[in-house]
Amino acid sequence: MKTWAVANQKGGVGKTTTAVSLAGLLALQGRRTLLVDMDPHGSMTAYFGYDPESVNPSVYSLFEQGADADQVRGAILPTGVEGMDLLPASTALATLDRQLGARSGMGLLIRNALSRVADEYDSSFLDCPPMLGVLMVNALAACDQLLVPVQTEYLALKGLERMLHTLHMIQRSRSQELAYLVVPTMYDQRTRASVDCLGELRRRYGDNVWSGAIPEDTQFRDASKRGKPLTVLHPWERGSQAYRKLLDALLDETATA
Amino acid sequence: MKTWAVANQKGGVGKTTTAVSLAGLLALQGRRTLLVDMDPHGSMTAYFGYDPESVNPSVYSLFEQGADADQVRGAILPTGVEGMDLLPASTALATLDRQLGARSGMGLLIRNALSRVADEYDSSFLDCPPMLGVLMVNALAACDQLLVPVQTEYLALKGLERMLHTLHMIQRSRSQELAYLVVPTMYDQRTRASVDCLGELRRRYGDNVWSGAIPEDTQFRDASKRGKPLTVLHPWERGSQAYRKLLDALLDETATA
Numbered sequence A, B: 001m002k003t004w005a006v007a008n009q010k011g012g013v014g015k016t017t018t019a020v021s022l023a024g025l026l027a028l029q030g031r032r033t034l035l036v037d038m039d040p041h042g043s044m045t046a047y048f049g050y051d052p053e054s055v056n057p058s059v060y061s062l063f064e065q066g067a068d069a070d071q072v073r074g075a076i077l078p079t080g081v082e083g084m085d086l087l088p089a090s091t092a093l094a095t096l097d098r099q100l101g102a103r104s105g106m107g108l109l110i111r112n113a114l115s116r117v118a119d120e121y122d123s124s125f126l127d128c129p130p131m132l133g134v135l136m137v138n139a140l141a142a143c144d145q146l147l148v149p150v151q152t153e154y155l156a157l158k159g160l161e162r163m164l165h166t167l168h169m170i171q172r173s174r175s176q177e178l179a180y181l182v183v184p185t186m187y188d189q190r191t192r193a194s195v196d197c198l199g200e201l202r203r204r205y206g207d208n209v210w211s212g213a214i215p216e217d218t219q220f221r222d223a224s225k226r227g228k229p230l231t232v233l234h235p236w237e238r239g240s241q242a243y244r245k246l247l248d249a250l251l252d253e254t255a256t257a
């Protein structure tokens, strides 16, 4: 199983949309994919029609009660898309940092949980909340590669630098490399600021930026109402086509990884 | 001094943009406004050209070292807009929840800090991070009214209900009312989903939703590059005009509050 974490401390950049879109494409190709919602706000869980306030078991209960194979399998839900399952988030995740506090050793919980079901899925996507904390530490430890969606706008560039600096520090303390790919999102080629930002991203981050960009596409908003990924509902839409190209690039890399 | 907190656990809905835009309008009217950045990602601090990684003192140092009048005044920075000052965020705020853990009594720190400078400003805006935690508890305790920017898209509606439920609970434990106003943002009247969502928001939340809506306007992205609010740079832009109407509604209410 190959695991991608999708993260950015900046909010509303397309993290959930990226995870759901890529998983939808893999499901269409007949691969089994596990989506993991690590966001206390539970956007992905709500996307597939579940209620983060009442869903139980969930990612949170794995922290609370342990994550052996039965507990992990017991928390997994169907998404209504063949081959795509969900490990849901509960709103109680918002209390995790306060509860765990300085207690160490909880940084590998998600990685261990995923290893219990690794032979049942081809890939998994971890949807991260817009914050740096114990959930982020878990996602970094559990993933093979980090995808960082970045809106093509000026302030987002500054925030990216700071965040990558922090993530490098977390990985260094575990003597691990940070394997990341920046994914430009909500790109609007008619807006000067968007075009300039994309150029700046490529100048600064070189090969760590995907060679394409996800275009601004209002169909993403509509798809969330239907509870299915846009890539499953309308595979020929501009937004879907862009995610297909991204997936091709990611699978290419996998082949050589 | 009247204090507004701008919050929503959903990311990227226009919290920072709302705080900066409203404060800019008040500054143009000759009123003194204090912006408080409570987001560990420091979007607002970076907006005005400061570095959240190195800025010190900051909101974080008030938690660490105390918030008497000198400490609060000592942390306030100019924004380059006459009459508008900034209490900056530092990236260290990301560790606050873990550090404070179950320690009680830190929920009133920001309210007490603001009271030290209340006679030097007409109004203040607290820009909250997209999370529920000790910073949110502080913002609720410190504000007279909560502004909740909500993107007019389907998933945002579900998330709003859950969040308001949690905020009501926090306020109830302090036997306080939750005074909030939902502000529809990024409204695109050409998109069916946007129009439907606005209608649904009004149906569900009645008078707790502002009667207007902030339109989708790419000029907001461009303004952040210039480090000035759009309402100061281009007061006649569609986006600025919408915030002017919102401010009128807020000041009307203040008059009767």
Ligand SMILES: Nc1ncnc2c1ncn2[C@@H]1O[C@H](COP(=O)(O)OP(=O)(O)OP(=O)(O)O)[C@@H](O)[C@H]1O
Residues within 6 Å of the ligand: A010, A011, A012, A013, A014, A015, A016, A017, A018, A039, A043, A128, A129, A130, A185, A186, A187, A214, A215, A216, A217, A218, A220, A221, A222, A224, A239, B009, B010, B011, B012, B130, B151, B153
């Ligand atoms: N390429 C795109 N073009 C237009 N809209 C998009 C695009 N990608 C995502 N969106 C919309 O932008 C909003 C934010 O996307 P999403 O919720 O995926 O971001 P996020 O980073 O997961 O947010 P959060 O920080 O709250 O977790 C949603 O309304 C989504 O439908």
Ligand SMILES: Nc1ncnc2c1ncn2[C@@H]1O[C@H](COP(=O)(O)OP(=O)(O)OP(=O)(O)O)[C@@H](O)[C@H]1O
Residues within 6 Å of the ligand: A009, A010, A011, A012, A130, A151, A153, B010, B011, B012, B013, B014, B015, B016, B017, B018, B039, B043, B128, B129, B130, B185, B186, B187, B214, B215, B216, B217, B218, B220, B221, B222, B224, B239
């Ligand atoms: N009305 C609008 N129309 C178009 N773009 C907007 C509008 N309001 C804000 N934006 C843009 O949307 C992005 C997100 O806005 P902003 O950073 O203010 O949201 P936020 O809720 O503060 O995000 P976070 O959750 O990360 O704190 C920014 O690029 C901003 O320029």
Ligand SMILES: [Mg+2]
Residues within 6 Å of the ligand: A015, A016, A017, A039, A043, A044, A127, A128
């Ligand atoms: Mg998300």
Ligand SMILES: [Mg+2]
Residues within 6 Å of the ligand: B015, B016, B017, B039, B043, B044, B127, B128
């Ligand atoms: Mg913000």
